[in-house]
Amino acid sequence: xxxxxxxxxxxxxxxxxxxxxxxxxxxxxxxxxxxxxxxxxxxxxxxxxxxxxxxxxxxxxxxxxxxxxxxxxxxxxxxxxxxxxxxxxxxxxxxxxxxxxxxxxxxxxxxxxxxxxxxxxxxxxxxxxxxxxxxxxxxxxxxxxxxxxxxxxxxxxxxxxxxxxxxxxxxxxxxxxxxxxxxxxxxxxxxxxxxxxxxxxxxxxxxxxxxxxxxxxxxxxxxxxxxxxxxxxxxxxxxxxxxxxxxxxxxxxxxxxxxxxxxxxxxxxxxxxxxxxxxxxxxxxxxxxxxxxxxxxxxxxxxxxxxxxxxxxxxxxxxxxxxxxxxxxxxxxxxxxxxxxxxxxxxxxxxxxxxxxxxxxxxxxxxxxxxxxxxxxxxxxxxxxxxxxxxxxxxxxxxxxxxxxxxxxxxxxxxxxxxxxxxxxxxxxxxxxxxxxxxxxxxxxxxxxxxxxxxxxxxxxxxxxxxxxxxxxxxxxxxxxxxxxxxxxxxxxxxxxxxxxxxxxxxxxxxxxxxxxxxxxxxxxxxxxxxxxxxxxxxxxxxxxxxxxxxxxxxxxxxx
RNA sequence: CGGGGUGUAGCUCAACUGGAUAGAGUAUUCGGCUUCGAACCGAACGGUUGGGGGUUCGAGUCCCUCCACCCCGGCCA
Numbered sequence: 001x002x003x004x005x006x007x008x009x010x011x012x013x014x015x016x017x018x019x020x021x022x023x024x025x026x027x028x029x030x031x032x033x034x035x036x037x038x039x040x041x042x043x044x045x046x047x048x049x050x051x052x053x054x055x056x057x058x059x060x061x062x063x064x065x066x067x068x069x070x071x072x073x074x075x076x077x078x079x080x081x082x083x084x085x086x087x088x089x090x091x092x093x094x095x096x097x098x099x100x101x102x103x104x105x106x107x108x109x110x111x112x113x114x115x116x117x118x119x120x121x122x123x124x125x126x127x128x129x130x131x132x133x134x135x136x137x138x139x140x141x142x143x144x145x146x147x148x149x150x151x152x153x154x155x156x157x158x159x160x161x162x163x164x165x166x167x168x169x170x171x172x173x174x175x176x177x178x179x180x181x182x183x184x185x186x187x188x189x190x191x192x193x194x195x196x197x198x199x200x201x202x203x204x205x206x207x208x209x210x211x212x213x214x215x216x217x218x219x220x221x222x223x224x225x226x227x228x229x230x231x232x233x234x235x236x237x238x239x240x241x242x243x244x245x246x247x248x249x250x251x252x253x254x255x256x257x258x259x260x261x262x263x264x265x266x267x268x269x270x271x272x273x274x275x276x277x278x279x280x281x282x283x284x285x286x287x288x289x290x291x292x293x294x295x296x297x298x299x300x301x302x303x304x305x306x307x308x309x310x311x312x313x314x315x316x317x318x319x320x321x322x323x324x325x326x327x328x329x330x331x332x333x334x335x336x337x338x339x340x341x342x343x344x345x346x347x348x349x350x351x352x353x354x355x356x357x358x359x360x361x362x363x364x365x366x367x368x369x370x371x372x373x374x375x376x377x378x379x380x381x382x383x384x385x386x387x388x389x390x391x392x393x394x395x396x397x398x399x400x401x402x403x404x405x406x407x408x409x410x411x412x413x414x415x416x417x418x419x420x421x422x423x424x425x426x427x428x429x430x431x432x433x434x435x436x437x438x439x440x441x442x443x444x445x446x447x448x449x450x451x452x453x454x455x456x457x458x459x460x461x462x463x464x465x466x467x468x469x470x471x472x473x474x475x476x477x478x479x480x481x482x483x484x485x486x487x488x489x490x491x492x493x494x495x496x497x498x499x500x501x502x503x504x505x506x507x508x509x510x511x512x513x514x515x516x517x518x519x520x521x522x523x524x525x526x527x528x529x530x531x532x533x534x535x536x537x538x539x540x541x542x543x544x545x546x547x548x549x550x551x552x553x554x555x556x557x558x559x560x
Numbered sequence: 561c562g563g564g565g566u567g568u569a570g571c572u573c574a575a576c577u578g579g580a581u582a583g584a585g586u587a588u589u590c591g592g593c594u595u596c597g598a599a600c601c602g603a604a605c606g607g608u609u610g611g612g613g614g615u616u617c618g619a620g621u622c623c624c625u626c627c628a629c630c631c632c633g634g635c636c637a
Binding site for chain 1: 562563564565566571572573574575576577578579580581583584585586592595596597598599600601602617618629630631632633634635636637
């Protein structure tokens with residue numbers, strides 16, 4: 001609809017220029033927006049304000065000139081000049097009722113588009129180390145990342161979601177040592193407890209399962225506890241598998257599923273790490289100093305060079321990261337997005353520097369990054385410092401068990417990724433009923449209930465509906481239709497900006513408008529035509545809420 | 561000190577990317593079920609958008625400068 005109006009304006013201006021009533025203009029960029037205030041019509045353009053200078057006319061006069069020459073169309077009721085020189089457009093009843101038909105016709109496809117043109121994109125998110133359970137911070141990454149995947153699919157992208165496991169390196173060794181210590185009956189208070197060991201209670205559970213010889217069924221393999229506390233490698237494999245399985249289960253309960261999993265260890269076993277290190281050395285971007293191998297990241301915008309291979313011969317964490325991203329690139333993903341916590345900010349420059357050093361014509365800005373700010377957890381009015389080593393944190397599964405997946409997802413995705421959010425545990429649990437997600441779901445359930453009621457009255461009502469005759473004349477009805485009309489654009493915009501929270505806000509507003517309407521007017525009235533019109537409106541709202549909630553990974557219940 | 565982020569109502573957050581009178585929820589105070597679901601609705605209260613300067617028809621949004629908070633600045637990941 002926006003496009004229709006901006007085309008109309010553009011055409012009008014072109015005609016005015018050709019007939020000499022306006023000077024020749026360099027560049028005309030017509031911006032049409034949905035209005036905030038219903039008094040300003042449905043759509044508005046500031047074109048007269050932006051062109052007034054180059055036309056040497058006062059904005060209001062220019063606006064009236066454009067308006068007088070705008071051709072009449074079926075989708076516009078009328079237009080007017082307002083304020084400093086805005087042109088406001090009022091849509092016709094015809095245009096709005098066609099919208100409802102479109103929603104009902106397209107169903108779950110309403111709002112979708114093909115901007116992505118089926119181009120493949122790899123979206124990596126969560127990627128937590130398998131050294132402990134997922135916490136709220138991971139939950140935020142999961143909620144945002146998964147919603148972005150759904151958003152991108154709705155925009156026609158060919159999305160593959162991937163989870164990268166850092167299942168090798170020092171922290172995994174620390175995990176194995178911690179489990180081993182627990183197997184031997186050593187606890188964190190004991191002087192023999194390993195340095196940098198993981199103190200959480202879950203380590204004990206892993207140790208017990210290992211000693212019991214439990215068999216773990218993972219996606220790609222099966223591991224049985226060897227029971228022997230001396231076999232550190234066996235302990236490590238068992239512990240990693242155990243914790244991966246736990247994370248997968250937590251994510252599944254959170255309605256998050258990945259298309260693929262990638263193991264850091266595979267980059268070592270396949271020799272890819274060694275290969276790219278050699279290639280980077282050959283490219284001339286490295287040097288030896290103090291017994292370590294350095295990458296000249298300063299040549300790619302870093303403030304100092306970084307160590308790739310430590311004195312002890314092992315690699316720093318970003319080296320396998322580079323290998324991993326080469327792997328993504330070689331799998332053919334010209335589009336890649338990494339959703340991570342803001343604490344990983346520093347690695348972006350390093351990984352990109354490594355990719356550039358390889359001279360593979362990878363774009364400088366590849367891969368794309370979306371960082372979410374940290375979650376501050378508050379309990380009893382005090383900040384809970386998240387520390388995996390100390391075992392102090394709120395796990396995702398505790399949270400989901402307590403307040404439910406829908407409420408947790410909504411809470412974590414409803415804020416802009418860039419805002420650092422405060423998560424008050426007590427508030428989240430006690431006030432979970434106040435979560436706006438229920439407000440939105442309730443609107444969906446209410447409409448479903450009305451439709452059930454209609455079916456009770458006449459099981460065949462749907463077929464008998466006359467869809468062409470809209471009787472919707474109320475201001476509230478107009479407002480709702482105007483809101484429904486924005487949905488496709490919200491989907492597009494949220495994807496372009498990687499900001500799924502705009503969907504959440506949109507749904508909150510739509511639900512609010514419907515609740516208000518529902519409270520003042522009855523849908524199932526006597527008058528058949530009016531009743532059918534209102535049913536159609538309700539069906540439109542219901543469909544859009546369902547589509548929007550689906551993008552947020554939240555259920556749309558028929559009753560609650 | 562350097563890099564990134566944030567600062568909007570008592571609290572938690574929005575604001576369609578520079579537009580018209582800065583909006584919701586929550587808290588507080590009133591009012592609304594004999595009526596399709598009250599997990600709802602209506603009303604009131606609540607603001608110098610951290611401070612100061614600048615750019616222009618127009619700034620919460622862009623630029624400069626201070627102030628405060630969060631993250632990063634390991635041969636940890």
